[in-house]
Amino acid sequence: MLRDRVVVVGVSGGIAAYKACELVRRLRDRGATVLVVMTKAACEFVTPLTFQSLTGNPVVTDLWGDQRPRFELPLESVGKVRGHVEHVDVAEAADAVVLAPATADLMARMVHGVAPDALTTFLLATAAPTVIAPAMDVQMWQAGVTQANVRALKTRGYRFVGPDDGPLASGLSGPGRLADVGAIVDAVEAALRLRASMKGLRVLIGAGRTEEPLDPVRVLTNRSSGRMGFALAEAARDRGAEVTVVAGPVSVDPPAGVDVVSITTAIQMESAMRARGPKANVIIMAAAVADYRPARPSLQKIKREAGALEVKLEPNPDILAGLGAAKKKDQLVVGFALETENGIENARKKLMKKNADLIVLNSPEEALGAETNVVTLVEARSVVELPEASKREVAEHILDRVMELCGDAGKSAKLKLAVPPKPRAAAGGRKQPKGKLAKK
Numbered sequence: 076m077l078r079d080r081v082v083v084v085g086v087s088g089g090i091a092a093y094k095a096c097e098l099v100r101r102l103r104d105r106g107a108t109v110l111v112v113m114t115k116a117a118c119e120f121v122t123p124l125t126f127q128s129l130t131g132n133p134v135v136t137d138l139w140g141d142q143r144p145r146f147e148l149p150l151e152s153v154g155k156v157r158g159h160v161e162h163v164d165v166a167e168a169a170d171a172v173v174l175a176p177a178t179a180d181l182m183a184r185m186v187h188g189v190a191p192d193a194l195t196t197f198l199l200a201t202a203a204p205t206v207i208a209p210a211m212d213v214q215m216w217q218a219g220v221t222q223a224n225v226r227a228l229k230t231r232g233y234r235f236v237g238p239d240d241g242p243l244a245s246g247l248s249g250p251g252r253l254a255d256v257g258a259i260v261d262a263v264e265a266a267l268r269l270r271a272s273m274k275g276l277r278v279l280i281g282a283g284r285t286e287e288p289l290d291p292v293r294v295l296t297n298r299s300s301g302r303m304g305f306a307l308a309e310a311a312r313d314r315g316a317e318v319t320v321v322a323g324p325v326s327v328d329p330p331a332g333v334d335v336v337s338i339t340t341a342i343q344m345e346s347a348m349r350a351r352g353p354k355a356n357v358i359i360m361a362a363a364v365a366d367y368r369p370a371r372p373s374l375q376k377i378k379r380e381a382g383a384l385e386v387k388l389e390p391n392p393d394i395l396a397g398l399g400a401a402k403k404k405d406q407l408v409v410g411f412a413l414e415t416e417n418g419i420e421n422a423r424k425k426l427m428k429k430n431a432d433l434i435v436l437n438s439p440e441e442a443l444g445a446e447t448n449v450v451t452l453v454e455a456r457s458v459v460e461l462p463e464a465s466k467r468e469v470a471e472h473i474l475d476r477v478m479e480l481c482g483d484a485g486k487s488a489k490l491k492l493a494v495p496p497k498p499r500a501a502a503g504g505r506k507q508p509k510g511k512l513a514k515k
Contacts, residue, residue, distance in 0.1 A: 076264040078106030080170040083203070085194050086126075088116020090244045091176040091210035091253040096121065098175055099129045101260045110146065110165055111135070112194045114181070135161055135193050162193050166200035171270075173263050176210035176253050179221050185233075186224045204266040204313070208259050209238045213249035230446065230465040232313055236262040272478055274315030279355035280308050281348055281362035281394065283323035285341045289386065290373040298443040299363035301325025303411075306470040307359055308333045314474065319355070321347040323362060326444070341365050341391035352398055357477055359409040360395045361435075363443070367391060399430030407480055409433045409473070412453075413442065422453040432480055435473060452476055 082102050086095045095111075102109050111126040112135040123134040132146050146168070174181065181194070190196040198205070207228065215221060216238060229235065237254025253259075282304020286294040301322060308320045309330045318333040321344055329335045336351075338344045341364045352358055367388035377384070395410045402408050410431045412422040415438065422436040436451040441463070448469045452459040461472055 076105075076267045077102060077260075080107050080267060081110065081168045082107040082263060083110045083112060083165055083169045083172045083197070083201070084126075085172060085174040085177075085181075085198070086111060086113045086117040086121070087174065087176060087178045087181040087194065088114050088119060089176040089178045089210050090120065092117050092120035094253050094256060095175050096125060096129060097256050098173070098259055099126060101256055102263070103130070105260065105264075108132075110168070112162070112165060112197050114192050114194050116178075135165055135197070138162065138193050138196060162197040163200050166197050166203075169201050169203040171263050171267050172198070172201060172203050172205040173208065173259060174205065175208035175259055177207045178209075179211050179215045179218070179224075182207070182209065182221070182224045182228060186227045204234070204270050206234050206236055206259065206262045206266050208236050208254050208262075209251075210253035211238075211251050212243055212245050213247050213251045216251045217249075226465060230467045232309060232467055234262065234266055269314055272314045273311055273474070276311075276316045276356045276481075277354055278308075278311045278316045278318045278357045278359065279348065279351050280304050280311070280318065280320045280358075281322075281344060281360045281364075282308065282320050283325040284363045285323045285344060285365045285391075286339050287341065287365045287368035287391070288372045289369050290375065290377045292376050295365055295367070295369065296324070297363050297365070298439075299325075300327055300444045301329075302327055302446065302466045303442065303448060303470070304359075304361040305330050306466040307361055307473065310467065310470040310474050311357075316357075319351055321351070321362070323364075341368065341394070345392045345394045345397065348394055348398060349401070352401060353403070355406065357407045357409070357481070358398055358402075359473075359477075360398065361411050362394075363411075363413065364394055365391055393429075395425075395429045395431065402430060407432045407477060409435065409477060411435045411437065413437060413439055415439065419451065419453060419458055422451070423455075426453060426455060433473075433476060 084095055084099055086092050099109050109130045110132050111130055113123060118136060123136050126134045184195045185198060188199065190199050236259055238250050239252040239254050240250045241252045242248045243251050283301035284297050284299035286296045288294050304320065305327060308318050311318045312332050320333055321336045321338060322329060323338055323344060336347050338347055344362060344364060368391050370387040370389040399408050408431045410425060410429055412425050412434050414421050414436060418436050422434045426434045434453040436453050437448055441449045446465060447463050448466050449463045450461050450469055461469065
């Protein structure tokens with residue numbers, strides 16, 4: 076996975092910075108081209124010259140240094156960069172990023188978008204998958220604000236490895252040690268593998284809530300925020316999928332890099348989902364659709380009168396059932412079940428009745444409007460309960476299972492799944508030569 080890939084190692088100012096030297100060596104042993112970006116504090120622990128000697132590339136330490144350095148990059152990566160601004164060039168060339176060590180200060184800056192130095196500015200500029208390997212004293216790691224920052228970064232799709240438990244430089248012992256270097260390298264490879272795992276697949280997601288008009292002012296709706304559907308869209312996008320989201324009204328901003336189709340009512344959502352369903356490899360119905368709508372919405376605002384108001388409701392179309400009935404052999408259909416009682420039993424019934432491959436069971440208390448979720452993955456022969464996590468983390472778990480099911484389906488239905496490209500070699504089987512981004 077690492078051969079002819081550009082891995083950027085970000086080093087911040089902690090005693091574990093010296094271990095980044097071994098990390099660079101291991102990455103290069105696996106075929107990666109390594110670029111190093113350091114904070115000023117990191118330079119107090121390890122000199123930039125050390126990393127330059129280990130990588131064969133200039134080390135980025137300053138926003139105000141040489142803006143057109145000579146990087147040795149794989150030929151594929153040379154075409155990505157413009158050669159004008161150093162930290163932007165590195166951001167564009169990166170296939171993966173690993174922050175080791177990542178201090179509490181660095182993570183706090185990342186959460187709030189504070190970018191006073193080369194490393195934090197680079198992190199704002201890159202779209203590459205990023206692995207964070209924290210290292211700090213035990214009290215710093217366990218501090219409430221640090222844990223809140225970790226949760227925020229996980230919600231945004233960053234992946235963590237460590238910290239490990241053991242003796243620390245302060246003389247204390249506990250969680251805070253930099254993870255084993257081998258584990259960090261494995262995590263970088265896993266991030267690259269994940270980034271390509273859904274390449275070539277078309278994913279259709281229903282998200283948000285629907286609103287059914289009672290009159291020109293009032294609607295029947297629910298408290299769904301759209302976070303779960305959008306988290307699924309972000310996760311699928313970051314795995315290389317072509318993502319379309321049919322979204323009802325939501326309480327959060329839609330993700331970038333996906334096609335968003337805005338609708339309001341259940342009938343509009345059904346029409347949009349059915350129109351796009353046949354072209355999708357994976358369909359995930361995460362929207363909270365109203366089961367009923369007013370049979371005769373008033374054309375004028377309903378005035379308050381003495382006594383009760385009676386409203387006749389009629390059923391909305393069952394969107395998931397329609398998608399399941401139209402499912403092709405090479406499609407996977409995932410539905411959500413929001414239950415208040417007999418959850419697993421009802422989810423299993425829904426699985427069979429809707430002809431779905433997987434039902435994600437959750438409850439209104441834990442799901443609606445919240446930033447976290449607790450779900451159970453229900454299939455015909457298995458039930459897997461997941462712990463409480465951010466909705467982005469839950470989305471990753473769901474897609475992990477979707478890809479396993481895609482693999483099973485591919486054996487019988489010839490579902491074409493993307494495979495990370497093999498390294499290209501020159502004649503005679505030799506490693507592809509590197510190009511140069513030269514000074515202009």
